[in-house]
Amino acid sequence: MDGAQLLIAGIGGLGSSWALKAHERAGNDVDLVLVDSDENSFSNDVQAHIIRLGSAEDASGCAGLPPLGEQRMRNAANVTRLLLEDVELVILLTGLGGGTGSGAAPEFARQARLSGAVVLSVAAHPFTAQPSRQAIAEASLIKLEKHSDVCVRLSLDRLAWQARERGSDWRLGASWVEELVDGLVRTLLRLGLINLDMMDLKAIVGHKGASTLLVAQGHGDNPQGLLDDAMSSPLASLKLDGAKGCLLQIEGGPGLTVGQVGEVADLFTSRLDDDAQVILGARVSEDLHDRMRVVAVVSGLAD
Numbered sequence: 001m002d003g004a005q006l007l008i009a010g011i012g013g014l015g016s017s018w019a020l021k022a023h024e025r026a027g028n029d030v031d032l033v034l035v036d037s038d039e040n041s042f043s044n045d046v047q048a049h050i051i052r053l054g055s056a057e058d059a060s061g062c063a064g065l066p067p068l069g070e071q072r073m074r075n076a077a078n079v080t081r082l083l084l085e086d087v088e089l090v091i092l093l094t095g096l097g098g099g100t101g102s103g104a105a106p107e108f109a110r111q112a113r114l115s116g117a118v119v120l121s122v123a124a125h126p127f128t129a130q131p132s133r134q135a136i137a138e139a140s141l142i143k144l145e146k147h148s149d150v151c152v153r154l155s156l157d158r159l160a161w162q163a164r165e166r167g168s169d170w171r172l173g174a175s176w177v178e179e180l181v182d183g184l185v186r187t188l189l190r191l192g193l194i195n196l197d198m199m200d201l202k203a204i205v206g207h208k209g210a211s212t213l214l215v216a217q218g219h220g221d222n223p224q225g226l227l228d229d230a231m232s233s234p235l236a237s238l239k240l241d242g243a244k245g246c247l248l249q250i251e252g253g254p255g256l257t258v259g260q261v262g263e264v265a266d267l268f269t270s271r272l273d274d275d276a277q278v279i280l281g282a283r284v285s286e287d288l289h290d291r292m293r294v295v296a297v298v299s300g301l302a303d
């Protein structure tokens with residue numbers, strides 16, 4: 001799609017660190033905003049918009065108080081309005097359970113939708129060993145879901161487990177989040193063989209019910225492996241059965257064939273409702289060689 005305005009928004013400490021990483025990969029065609037009350041989230045050498053929630057004197061977070069985070073976000077509405085003016089899609093990343101992300105993320109999403117953007121949120125849920133943070137997260141998630149077109153819930157337990165498997169730090173090694181954002185950006189920003197655009201995305205997220213995002217990478221000859229990879233992502237729950245809508249972007253190297261695209265599409269859509277609306281896009285990326293990447297937005301799921 002030509003000229004779509006995409007914004008990656010990182011809210012709170014964890015959200016900001018993810019957003020920075022994701023933006024590094026997605027490149028400069030995409031805008032980045034970091035929203036936090038903790039100065040540590042804003043490294044100086046980065047081209048990001050910054051929204052500071054709070055004064056420099058108490059610049060160390062909202063101390064687990066979501067109402068404070070929410071109030072400060074509301075107070076920043078004038079700044080946010082300017083930032084969001086031409087934005088068509090917001091990819092919002094946050095970790096729930098603290099004060100800033102839990103309070104400010106739903107309010108940011110609300111403001112973004114008011115300004116006409118589609119909002120895709122990825123929210124990390126705290127470790128099960130942190131019950132008070134879990135309670136904060138649950139309350140916040142209800143609001144974030146309400147104000148997002150798609151809200152994906154990530155489990156930190158599963159992320160940590162997966163990072164251990166890969167031998168990386170769970171906090172920095174959230175490569176799954178980076179891949180997801182990168183895939184979405186590629187899907188919506190760059191032209192493909194079969195072009196997908198914001199209208200397609202809007203059509204899919206317009207279905208009633210819950211929705212989720214999937215991302216997978218694998219070998220072009222092994223569609224089942226791609227699906228398995230998508231299903232092993234650190235989402236808290238994934239039940240695709242009966243979904244009413246699916247936007248599917250399939251990306252492969254120069255050798256990508258129509259047959260391969262069809263095979264992957266069949267497999268990914270086999271569990272959807274018989275009458276599901278499926279919108280398919282495909283593109284060739286030199287850097288993928290014999291690998292394939294799939295990004296899917298699935299909607300109309302049972303709540």
Ligand SMILES: Nc1nc2c(ncn2[C@@H]2O[C@H](COP(=O)(O)OP(=O)(O)OP(=O)(O)O)[C@@H](O)[C@H]2O)c(=O)[nH]1
Pocket residue numbers: 011012013014015037038060061062063064065095096097098099100101102125126127130133156
């Ligand atoms: N165990 C552990 N969990 C963390 C750590 N950092 C973040 N988390 C988890 O990630 C969630 C969100 O944390 P942050 O992004 O730091 O919170 P915040 O939005 O900045 O909120 P405040 O700092 O309270 O204003 C928390 O609820 C924790 O579950 C950490 O260093 N150790």
Ligand SMILES: [Mg+2]
Pocket residue numbers: 012013014038060061062098100
């Ligand atoms: Mg913090």
